[in-house]
Every structure is written in C-alpha cells, then in structure tokens.
Amino acid sequence: MEQPHALAEGGAGAGAGAGVEAIGDAYIIRPLELADLSKGFCDLLAQLSPSPPLSEEAFHARFAELAALGADHLILVAEDAATGRLAGAGAMLVERKFIRRCGLVGHLEDVVVDAAARGRGLGERLVHRLVEHARGRGCYKVILNCTTELKGFYAKCGFVEKNVQMGLYF
C-alpha cells in the first residue's frame, strides 16, 4: 500500500480542527507531511526537548505508524509562507476509554513555536485548532502537562488548572 504523504485530516467524523488554514499571509496551518522533515521539523522539536535529527528512514517509519492511527493522532504544523520553513507544531492524541460510556479524551502534546516567531499568536492558534479537532472527534475533555511557567499561556488558551501531574521516568 502506498505511504500517505500527510497525516489524517479526518474523513467522516473528522474534527473541525483539521484541514488547511492560512493565518493572514504569513503562516499556513496544516497536518504534518512527509516532506516536513526537510522543512525544519526536527529543529522545531529540539526547542521543546532534546531531539537529535532523525534519519529519513526513522521519520518515515514513525510517520507511517502515526498515519495508521488516522484522525486519532493529529500533528499540525504552521508553515512560514515566505520561507517554506516550519514555525510551529503541536499534537492531539485521542484516547479511547471504557469509562463515561466509552468516552474519548484529547491529550495535547508537544506544542512548540520557533523562538523567532513567538509572541504573534501562533501558539494560541495551533492550540485552538487542535482543541477544535478533539471537540469535533467527540472528546469530553482535553488535558495536558506543562511547567508552571506555561500556566499563563494555557490559561489564555482557555485551560484551567486541575489535579496534579506525576511522572515515572525510565
């Protein structure tokens, strides 16, 4: 079977957050594509967490795994229309539960805006698009983990503080 070139935009039951959106003339927000490895995707992720460059083989293999999850795993990127480089990214994972009558929960992950593009509303825009995707899939909530310093940003995006984050690292 031919490898898909872009992560799922949804199809039937797709979230309202998928698709291509132009922000003014400056940025285009769209699902991650195979070609994004050469558009600075790894440089962007490195601003989030230690993330050495990926080989094309490794990127393609992970991309195929994610594509197989369909609209349950959406990665959106913001492409700078002038340079073709990526200026932002974020992910929404849809968790399928048994509780709440087989309810769905959205997990917001790996939101990052290139240091040179911060403070222009791009991060908030990406989060909004991903949250709308989760809402469109039927999620009853979206949750995330972040540092104390980012509480203000997520509050701007409509999130409220809830419970305690814990971790066990291997």
Ligand SMILES: CC(=O)SCCNC(=O)CCNC(=O)[C@H](O)C(C)(C)COP(=O)(O)OP(=O)(O)OC[C@H]1O[C@@H](n2cnc3c(N)ncnc32)[C@H](O)[C@@H]1OP(=O)(O)O
């Ligand atoms: C769930 C996770 O992924 S947590 C990981 C989050 N990512 C990171 O920490 C990576 C490094 N940081 C970044 O990439 C960026 O700073 C981001 C994604 C946090 C914010 O992206 P930006 O594009 O700069 O944010 P944006 O311009 O949309 O800001 C929206 C609003 O939040 C405010 N804001 C942005 N960052 C912060 C912050 N750290 N603390 C408080 N408020 C903030 C802005 O001032 C703006 O408010 P305004 O509308 O009143 O002007």
